Amino acid sequence: MAWLLTGGAGYIGSHIVQAFLAQGREVVVLDDLSSGFREFVPGSVTLHEGRVEDEAAVAAALDAQPVEGVVHLAGLKYAGESVNVPLDFYRANVEGTRVLLEQLAQRGIDRLVFSSSSATYGTIEGEIVDEDGAQRPESPYGESKLIGEWLIRDQARARPSLRHTSLRYFNVVGSGPATADGVSLVDHSPYNLFPLVFRALSADRRPKVFGDDYPTEDGSCIRDYVDVVDLAEAHVRAALLLEEGRELAPAYNVGRGEGVSVRGIVETILAVVEREDLGYDVVARRPGDPARVVGDATRIERDFGWKPGRDLEQMVRGAWTAWTAPGAAEREAAQDAARRAG
Structure with missing residues (x-):
């Protein structure tokens, strides 16, 4: 039986596909390809094209083969963008989750791993937050993910x-090895920090740091960065534990439990790719960005036996290797053209 991955053609989802395949497990993907890529899905994996809030599309993906469970990643992300178009985020993230839960109930499918976000916490109190910490999201994106958790809780x-x-999730970065088809799984997000810096470097421009007036050590946001390969392995462990009948906690932080400032990240990237001469510019804050978000990952280590294995320098090297791999620049150019046309 297969696990269905909604959003499995995206940056994170495609790495989770790879992690399942590495365990010899069958997977199938539902994705509308609005931010994912057809080539990110290996030829051996069935891709159903459609939106998760479309009942017919979800039904078709679930009925095409026996499904063991679902990893639900499909939806919109980016806190800042959600401030501008909140209804789009509620449609995709809240209605999409409702539709999925309804379709699972109709078929008696009873295993679900939900892609939530540290954005549900907002700015945390103290140095680090555990899963029982106050949830005060500061963007419609964070709110939509929190509502998704509530929907799942109430349905259960x-x-x-x-x-x-x-x-x-905390801040997901890095890239793993290419697929069996030779495709590098690159983060082409228009808003995430690594691709924003990489775009600047590729054009010989100074990258930007958004805000230097936060109540933090160097004035820039503090974030907990986790490698996408480590994150993918956490999803597979969650799925296998659910298969075993384990009773899991409602939520787990997936991060390193270490805060790094945005300035620190940018400086590390410049050092690793040997462009320290370029420097960076500080610009105004982005709306919806909390000052500090760092997660306590004790619970997932205890219950899953999971610990992140890649440090910051490895995350940067993996991401830059994928960014500069053959075919990545052409895909990035196509994404940029689509964004401009849209």
């Missing part, structure tokens, strides 16, 4: 057979 109360957990 109404349908006790539903085994589930939500993985609250």
Whole structure:
């Protein structure tokens, strides 16, 4: 039986596909390709093209083959962008989750791993936040992910057979090895820090740091960065534990438990790619960006036996290698043209 990955053609989802395949598990993907790429899905994996809030598309993907469980990643992200178009985020992230839960119930599928976010916390109190910390999201994106967790919680109360957990990502960076088809899995996000810096470097421009007036040590945001390969392995462990019938906690932080400033990240990237001469510029804050978000990952280490294995320099090297791999620049140019046309 297969695991269905909604959003499995995206940057994170495609790495999770790779992690499942590495375990010899069958996967199938549902993705509308609005931010994912067809070539990120290996030829051996079935791709159903459609939106998760479309009942017919979800039904078709679930009915095409026996499904063991679902890893639900599909939706919109980016806190700052959600401030400008909040209804788009509620449609994709809240309605999409509702539709999926309804379709799972109709078929008796009772295993679900939900892609949540540390954005549900907002700016944390103190140095680090655990899963029981106050959730005060500061953007419609964070709110939509929190509502998604509530929907799953309430459905599990109404349908006790539903085994589930939500993985609250912190800042996901890096890239793993290319697929069996030779495709590098690159983060082409228009808003994430690594691709923003890499775009600047590729054009011989100074990268930007958004804000230097936060109440932090160097004035820039503090974030907990985790490598996408480590994150993908955490998803597979969650899925396998649910298969075993393990009772998992409602939510787990997935991070390194270490805060790094945006200035520190940019300086590390410049050093690793040997462009320290270029420097960087500080510009105004982006809306919806909390000052500090660092997660306590004790719970996931205890229950999953999972610990992130890649340090910051490895994350940068993996991401830069993928960014400069054959075919990546052409895909980036096509994405840029599509953004400009849209």
